[in-house]
Amino acid sequence: MEESKHELIETDSAQPRTSRPLLVVVSAPSGCGKSTLCDRLVDEFPKITYSVSCTTRPPRSGEEDGVQYFFLSKKEFKERSKNGEFLEWAKVHGNFYGTLEDTVLFAMEEGNHVLLDIDVQGAKQLRERLAHMDPRHPIRRGFTDIFISPPSMEELERRLRGRGTDEDKVIRRRLDNAAGEMAYAKEYTFQIVNDDLEKAYHELKTVILSAMGLA
Template sequence: MPDPSSSGRQGLALIVSAPSGAGKSTLIGRLRAEFPGVGYSISCTTRAPRGTERDGVDYHFIDAALFKERIAQGYFAEWAEVHGNYYGTPRQQVLDLLAKGRDVLFDIDVQGAKQLRANLNLGCTVFILPPTREELTRRLTGRGTDTPEVIAKRLSNASREIAQAPWFQYLVVNDDLDAAYDELRAVYLAARCAPELRPGLVEGLLRGWEEA
């Protein structure tokens, strides 16, 4: 008799977006630490590496000419120009991981999240919100890595991005980091239970019923 729990499981695409400085990277880091089996989509980008970032680990760093060539080839599941640089998600890499039952985490902007949902017709979308504009300004300034002009640009972009937040399936306000992480974690665990990720589960169970 077949065991319904052995039915193949489709991986979950967890798509997380936020304005710069909202704490998305910290929250994603905690999720990956607790659930090391979650895959991480390594994007291609035309921006230069920051700090200790490594090619092929944090991003695939490529030049603008190659990026545009790959756009024309349909290489990306999504791509966008953000803060003057290009970012894109390799399509086949994502599909291969999901087909193997591997959950994949996407750290992308609003434009990319919408493209990903439209092009692949899958994914659970989460938007991380700052509690206030003042707090977001404090966080961006506290980094000590950006000029006042860059910070002003990021705040302007944040306003437009936050206006798109209602499109997302889930909203998490990062006021208290622990509370925000509990909410992101809960969304991830609940989304893994979606019926479309377990094709054949119910049918297999019912076949066992009939055979009994």
């Protein structure tokens, strides 16, 4: 039965009318496996795509405008923010990052399901924006949010230290941030504990299929 669901999503001709484009927000503390889970979802289902955000930081080597990010000047970013064009935005290390409503809406109108990897503050902004949208708006109709948690703070610390890439003070800061982020978990419609990657992915996929009307 699972294979037939997979086929329904993968082929346009087979996709049922009950499946509507989704905006899926996924948040998690650093070290919870969010990127691994989301990348796997995008790899398995061609109709699920990452949202391309805007940033005011300069492009890095190999980055292309409209692929990794839309690169904007600070002046243009602020003008667009003032005009209410962003679903959510934040200032990080002196640069601005944000998600344009038109970018998400265009992808959904093309029949894609948009995956948005943002933190708890960005998700909160987005929910506040949705609250002022018409209930029939595609973004509001297709919205669902998922929070991914570690099985425990002790396990999260073990994973972070196991990477072998960060100094102790960086790990301590990540753990402090994680504790703060997890306080927002109850605001999400779905919560997944990543104590086993295969199990967590199955739960994530089940949530997505259900939101599509396919489970």
